[in-house]
């Protein structure tokens with residue numbers, strides 16, 4: 001099927017537009033973050049005395065109300081409405097960006113008459129959309145949730161830090177990795193590309209979100225362990241408990257999907273490459289990432305590994321995923337290499 | 342003596358405990374990930390021998406060292422195997438006692454209602470205008486599907502302990518046992534599987550899976566001796582390749598026929614259209630298309646009028662242009678004298694371009710499809726060294742024969758299809774045309790299906806154990822000390838909840854149940870009252 005050039009141009013335009021919108025939303029998130037309320041030194045000291053430190057021994061109830069006292073119910077600063085408005089705009093921009101971004105993938109798919117994830121540019125783009133959608137789902141769920149773990153403003157503090165890697169990856173995909181719209185080569189002409197790659201995309205996106213939450217968890221828990229440290233930065237983040245939960249839940253939900261992505265890849269490999277597993281570099285890295293995430297889940301169940309250590313494991317998992325995406329596609333030659341540039 | 346025995350036993354026990362602890366499993370998991378890493382970074386023999394050779398050239402100092410510790414065969418190395426064997430021992434050691442424990446838990450009744458429900462993470466309480474019995478009946482109805490026991494307590498109070506989500510542990514066990522099953526399936530494949538490669542020219546040539554000698558290369562499983570291959574034959578009639586204008590391949594179609602089982606006896610051929618992603622599955626084996634190339638056809642006519650035609654695959658040097666190299670070799674016909682025969686062998690070697698493009702006089706190829714097939718050939722005459730006992734490549738001539746002067750070039754020319762070269766002794770070499778060849782891979786793995794089943798169980802077990810929560814709920818109904826206005830019965834109903842694993846996400850379910858039992862306006866701990874209120878408003 002020939003490529004529809006007009007549609008493909010629209011897709012490129014939508015792509016560029018979505019990057020611009022995402023950058024704007026990132027700046028808005030950071031704007032809210034910068035203007036947001038800070039725990040004053042006095043409150044910080046108080047928090048230290050009340051013992052956020054000893055939070056581990058407390059029941060969830062006490063902890064969440066503590067957290068409120070520390071960062072939630074500070075008398076409104078004069079700047080507050082502006083910050084909140086920025087935050088609201090940031091979320092709207094994210095939604096808008098995601099719609100345009102989706103449009104870009106859709107038109108790419110229509111232009112080529114196939115799924116829009118046949119090369120690394122499209123794949124990177126789709127992962128970013130998955131990460132943004134994961135973020136929006138978390139945001140809206142948390143806002144509706146009866147057992148709220150963070151105020152909307154705190155939660156949005158995470159937004160900028162998610163949009164940062166997303167815009168970066170989109171920028172790289174759109175420049176260095178860009179590939180013209182083209183039909184698929186024979187090895188990719190299979191319905192498994194819909195199943196295997198879609199599952200890989202969704203998991204990569206969600207795990208990107210989880211990794212960012214874990215990084216912020218480490219920063220926030222430094223602040224909570226010593227409220228005099230990183231006061232401005234740490235106090236604006238969601239509580240470490242909330243961050244930990246978000247990271248954990250995203251990973252728990254997506255881990256079976258990630259497993260499925262690998263198994264689907266193996267089923268496809270059996271049809272395409274003549275064996276279901278052959279330690280191709282991409283397979284090996286997928287295996288390593290799987291092991292690391294399995295270790296993360298086990299670590300959460302083992303006393304002494306909860307908290308900071310398990311957050312590090314989650315970050316390690318994200319590092320392996322990113323390594324798998326860039327290094328294995330671009331540097332190592334393997335069977336997956338055709339998916340590259 | 343007895344002391345020794347005791348220390349030895351306790352040492353064993355401690356080792357076992359240590360090995361089967363979660364912490365050890367974690368460390369082993371990390372080790373496994375770490376050990377797999379060189380497999381992605383350093384070229385592996387099993388995947389790409391030429392990359393390994395290149396590595397040896399690029400890093401002559403460290404490559405032999407890496408080789409010694411198995412870095413080029415990570416996944417069959419002893420240290421890799423020992424990590425996963427330890428991991429699986431640890432896993433099994435962890436699983437067996439857990440099975441027993443779960444079985445006991447499953448058989449036992451849900452725990453008695455704690456005296457003080459208010460101390461549980463989830464709690465709600467309200468006075469209702471019903472009797473104790475009616476309240477308990479309502480609760481039992483609402484908790485249908487939960488495992489329940491009832492208790493009658495002092496002072497006319499009654500309570501229910503209910504538990505749900507046992508499937509979580511089952512999912513967990515299924516997942517871990519399926520991992521073990523998967524490993525066994527993989528090992529079975531390594532023992533009883535085989536894989537072979539063979540090039541078949543698409544001119545109606547046949548391949549039969551009757552013995553390993555029919556293959557160009559063959560990799561046998563550890564218990565495969567090559568005598569009992571699954572019997573089947575394939576015949577490749579034609580090979581159609583479609584290209585896009587930029588030279589990228591759009592599709593491959595191998596038109597072939599196959600026979601297996603009783604078809605072999607009746608000599609019936611069944612057609613099959615072999616494509617990438619569509620292997621032929623027959624007789625328990627799979628046939629894949631894994632490569633392709635060109636085979637030029639040359640006819641040599643000797644001065645005495647005898648003719649021989651050679652059709653041999655040449656090797657593509659670049660997948661983009663399909664410029665190929667090779668050697669088509671001939672014995673002089675009708676020569677009985679060994680020495681004579683060996684001095685007059687012929688080889689046609691050189692380059693073949695499906696679409697000729699010239700770099701000056703050097704032939705190259707401009708497009709992978711057969712638009713202007715041209716060969717740049719050297720005709721060599723003399724001793725090809727085929728009887729020397731030394732193996733030689735089918736894609737070239739033995740260079741040592743050339744160096745010794747026993748094989749000499751007698752012509753060099755570019756020929757298009759139909760063109761002819763006349764040698765000094767009157768022999769002519771004609772370039773007749775080109776066929777395509779297909780590289781077929783034949784694979785056999787009797788454990789493949791069981792591996793798939795275990796993989797599916799792994800996903801199912803994981804999903805179940807990560808999504809389902811094990812949770813408990815208790816309901817206590819006690820008579821209210823003050824009866825209602827008109828003397829009717831009043832009852833204090835208390836609900837308490839506990840999720841045994843991760844608390845996250847249980848709150849919503851608990852709130853729903855408490856609402857159903859107590860009416861919508863109760864306060865569910867642990868939410869602070871104000872927060873719960875806003876959440877409720879938002880929902881309605």
Ligand code: HEM
Pocket residue numbers: 117118119120123187188193196197200204261262264265266267268269270272273276277278282283285286287321324325326329336339340
């Ligand atoms: C055991 C087998 C396989 C495994 C474990 C596997 C693993 C993966 C992983 C982890 C990704 C995500 C990549 C990333 O984050 O960079 C991926 C993507 C992808 N896979 Fe596979 N895969 C397997 C088989 C296959 C097969 C047989 C094909 C096609 C013939 C295939 C085609 C793709 C494509 C097109 C992508 C999108 C990636 C890109 O553009 O880099 N995979 N696979």
